[in-house]
Amino acid sequence: MTAPAYxxxxxxAKILRGEIPCKKVYEDDHVLAFxxxxxxxxxxxxxxxxxxxxxxxxxxxxxxxxxxxxxxxxLGQIARDEGLHETGYRVISNCGLNGGQEVPHLHxxxxxxRKLGRMVQQAA
Ligand code: 5GP
Numbered sequence: 273m274t275a276p277a278y279x280x281x282x283x284x285a286k287i288l289r290g291e292i293p294c295k296k297v298y299e300d301d302h303v304l305a306f307x308x309x310x311x312x313x314x315x316x317x318x319x320x321x322x323x324x325x326x327x328x329x330x331x332x333x334x335x336x337x338x339x340x341x342x343x344x345x346x347l348g349q350i351a352r353d354e355g356l357h358e359t360g361y362r363v364i365s366n367c368g369l370n371g372g373q374e375v376p377h378l379h380x381x382x383x384x385x386r387k388l389g390r391m392v393q394q395a396a
Contacts, residue, residue: 276376278324284377288322298350302342305350305382314385315354315361319347325378328367347380356384362391 279285286292287306294306297317308316321343325331331340351357361384366373 276326278326278330279376280324282376284318284320284375284379285324288320288377298346298353300342300346302339303346305346308381312381313383313388315356315383317350317354317382319343319350319380319382321378326376327373327378328365331378343380347382351382351384354382354384356382360384362388 283292287294288304294304296304296306298305298319302322303319304322305317305319308318321331321335321339323331323335323339325335331343347363351361361382364381364383365371365379366381
């Protein structure tokens with residue numbers, strides 16, 4: 273799979289540039305995290321690299337080791353800050369068509385606050 277070119281008009285690029293507001297929960301040099309606008313669980317946080325990466329496929333090919341480490345360090349820190357480590361949580365990154373990715377800027381969904389059920393819905 274070849275990642276498509278980065279679209280700098282995607283909604284998360286606008287949030288990263290401060291053109292659209294978000295409910296921020298965390299920020300450092302490499303990472304921004306904010307509440308999902310349509311939460312699927314009591315806690316639903318999106319964790320993004322600030323760099324222009326379309327998807328997990330793009331990120332794992334092009335990102336510097338420091339960016340990769342920062343994303344996962346931030347994810348764990350946010351989960352602890354939110355108290356999710358006590359009861360457990362789920363991390364999802366949808367990639368491309370079959371993954372159901374809607375916004376073409378890599379993001380990790382951090383979900384918790386209730387039992388989340390089956391990991392993958394059965395095909396209809
Ligand atoms: P995807 O399907 O790409 O993995 O997930 C995109 C997520 O972005 C969805 O859960 C959706 O609710 C969220 N989202 C879409 N637009 C906005 C927005 O403008 N602000 C915030 N905070 N979340 C958004």
